[in-house]
Amino acid sequence: MIKDFINLADFTGKQLGALLERAIADKAAFRAGKLPATLTNRTLAMFFEKPSLRTRVSFETAMTHLGGHGIYLTQADIGLGTREPVQDVARVLARMCDAIMARTFSHEVIESLARHSPVPVINALTDYSHPCQAMADLLTVREHLGDLAGRTLTFVGDGNNVARSLAIACGLLDMRFVLACPVGYELEDELAVAVRAQGGEDAFTMCHNAKQAVADADVVYTDTWVSMGQEEQRLQREQSFADFQVNEDLLAAAPSHAIVLHCLPAYRGREISEGAFETHAQTILDESENRLHFQRSLLDQLVRVGGIE
Numbered sequence: 001m002i003k004d005f006i007n008l009a010d011f012t013g014k015q016l017g018a019l020l021e022r023a024i025a026d027k028a029a030f031r032a033g034k035l036p037a038t039l040t041n042r043t044l045a046m047f048f049e050k051p052s053l054r055t056r057v058s059f060e061t062a063m064t065h066l067g068g069h070g071i072y073l074t075q076a077d078i079g080l081g082t083r084e085p086v087q088d089v090a091r092v093l094a095r096m097c098d099a100i101m102a103r104t105f106s107h108e109v110i111e112s113l114a115r116h117s118p119v120p121v122i123n124a125l126t127d128y129s130h131p132c133q134a135m136a137d138l139l140t141v142r143e144h145l146g147d148l149a150g151r152t153l154t155f156v157g158d159g160n161n162v163a164r165s166l167a168i169a170c171g172l173l174d175m176r177f178v179l180a181c182p183v184g185y186e187l188e189d190e191l192a193v194a195v196r197a198q199g200g201e202d203a204f205t206m207c208h209n210a211k212q213a214v215a216d217a218d219v220v221y222t223d224t225w226v227s228m229g230q231e232e233q234r235l236q237r238e239q240s241f242a243d244f245q246v247n248e249d250l251l252a253a254a255p256s257h258a259i260v261l262h263c264l265p266a267y268r269g270r271e272i273s274e275g276a277f278e279t280h281a282q283t284i285l286d287e288s289e290n291r292l293h294f295q296r297s298l299l300d301q302l303v304r305v306g307g308i309e
Helices: 013-031 053-065 086-096 107-116 131-145 161-172 189-199 231-240 274-279 281-305
Strands: 043-048 069-074 099-103 121-123 152-156 176-180 204-207 219-222 259-262
Touching (some): 013 131, 013 281, 043 053, 053 069, 053 281, 086 099, 099 107, 099 281, 107 121, 131 161, 131 219, 131 259, 131 281, 152 161, 161 176, 161 189, 161 204, 189 204, 259 274, 259 281
Parallel strands (some): 043 069, 043 099, 099 121, 152 176, 152 219, 176 204, 219 259
């Protein structure tokens, strides 16, 4: 039984697939008004070192749907690693709350929280990975395109935390992951080796030509070119990624059935054009909403069931 949800590489494809199917079933039950309030009187501590619209609203709403409560905490409230060491914060919160969700810069911080907390800890984003986002993304692909096995997801942009989590998930779920990025913005070679070892030689590809990269894509994915903490690199990054915008011209090189995803916030005119965004807005907003549906099922699995088998 795995207590925490920190790294997708900790799980098998069967486990991740079961989480997705459960989220689909729970979403249908919720929309039919038949989802039970399984976490009555349970509390989720939500620690935000980085702000986020979707992460806060989706987790807090998920707890409300399940009959529980989410407490919003910032670095000013906790003083994590400054006023109080991580191990003390983890143990104090675990005495009062039933689970901890954290959105931090350092991946080591969330791993330390998980090591010291007897209650489940959920990675809601670090500079290294974003597992909840990747799972909501693949939930959206599953709903729109059916079975995931054999599908190709092309990520056009920076080899960042979202790309890393998607690459791992694709390898575990028999999908092909393609990263289209400028030279110098690739994912690490060690990750490519690990994904190929799991999913086969074609499971992971890196390409420096965006049109070539989307030629066989079932999913064209993009994200901001400048993540939080990289603001001083904005001009350099925008120049480097100028040929990697998801726009009408690029999408004309992709198969006609391909869907477009963006984890938001979207900077129109940079990583995605206004026209491309609005043409695919319904799918992108489905993806955003699916943060709620996946995380609601995940919370019940971790808190009520006690972990992921």
